[in-house]
Amino acid sequence: MSAFADEAIKVSEKSLTAGALPPVRIGICGLGTVGSGTVNVMARNCDEIAARCGRRIDIVQIGARRDNPNCDTSHLNVTREIFDVANNPDVDVVVELIGGTTVARELVLTAIANGKHVVTANKALIAEHGNELFAAAAEQGVTIAYEAAVAGGIPIIKSLREGLVGNRIQWLAGIINGTGNYILTEMREKGRSFAEALSQAQALGYAEADPTFDVEGIDAAHKLVIMASLAFGMPLAFDKVYTEGISGVAREDIQYADELGYRIKHLGIARRTEDGVELRVHPTLIPQRRLIANVNGVMNAVLVSGDAVGPTLYYGAGAGAEATASAVIADIVDVARTLNVRPDQRVPLAGVTQDSQGNLDDVLPMGDTVTSYYMRIFAHDKPGVMSQVAKICSDQGISIEALIQHEPAEDEELVPVVLLTSRARESQLQEAVNQIEALSTIQAPVVRIRVESLG
């Protein structure tokens, strides 16, 4: 047990008997969007937060390279050197809101080494370095809390960790990147192309100048592994996530999906199967009747299915200064509440328990996953083409469950044919696609999007 933890318990015990707990002293690193939102909400709601927490939360230091006009820190102790905060003996909890994985990792390790608890909104940090950070935290008997790292203001970490604790989680599926969801919504509702919808998202400040993390699924993969680690008690397996972005989704696929009764959403999916855990991020057709299919714009939603409770849906703002601050403050209060709990009982808050470290063999290769598929094929309008396609599918054990083929336009050689298949193993579907693309009557590439019923 660290000297700090020991001391904290003594202080807490003394204060409890005296009837009043001393304030929890926090230091905030980073005063950007989330940092300024956190300072503002803490200032506005300080009395309610203190009443609910049972003690005051004092911001004793802020580490920021420069002031932020969106929040008033004139009455606060601001340092330009964030490591001052991690080394400040008066700080009990370091709140890391700088982003990135290099300086942030060093900062968090320094805080932990100094016996401080950590609250972070940094999904990349947790997904890529969480196993190391949690091990260091366990060693020091301190907590790392990261509610804001997944789905912004939605309390999904708390739901997985606490609300659903009595369940064996079977699967979860989430729209966990607001930028991607905004782009797909614009494409469907306004008939925009991917490039047009992306420019619109950039103009509105929903997408970065370099949108790679959002549109190629990396951000969603970060969040998915964090949820999967909690849902299945496994280490963070970021390197094992199959990740496909939305840049290849065409507006005609969104229209055909509509005709078939589906919406295309960019989902992060984690599923426990008999053979292992599926971890995948990709565009997905979802039946229109599902609530999650109707989550539009920048909003996020996560469906979690537990064996006892069945499917549950969590919906809300996945980003934004104050929505994210809501989750950061929830973590600060959580940590404050555990300060008088024995450190070894606190650590599971970090998500990955020590005895679940190390086993990453459970993650299934993508070729072994099983789903239904949407395929769009450009075929020459000649007799016999569809029977060739059907035979290739059937040889791979795949049946065709729905088909759309519109009349070709005048003088049009190629016609789009859209198919929905039965459930099939990814490797078999890929083999069928290879054979279809090799037909002289088909123009490659075949567009292929996975389908999930989420029932």
Ligand SMILES: NC(=O)c1ccc[n+]([C@@H]2O[C@H](COP(=O)([O-])OP(=O)(O)OC[C@H]3O[C@@H](n4cnc5c(N)ncnc54)[C@H](OP(=O)(O)O)[C@@H]3O)[C@@H](O)[C@H]2O)c1
């Ligand atoms: N924005 C959201 O809605 C949202 C939602 C959920 C989670 N998050 C996560 O929250 C974290 C913060 O995001 P954000 O949107 O608030 O980012 P942001 O607006 O870019 O703010 C980051 C702040 O940290 C400062 N900073 C970075 N490195 C620093 C260093 N070495 N020393 C001192 N200050 C440093 C930056 O200062 P400069 O301005 O001087 O560079 C900036 O003010 C990220 O991990 C992000 O993934 C954000």
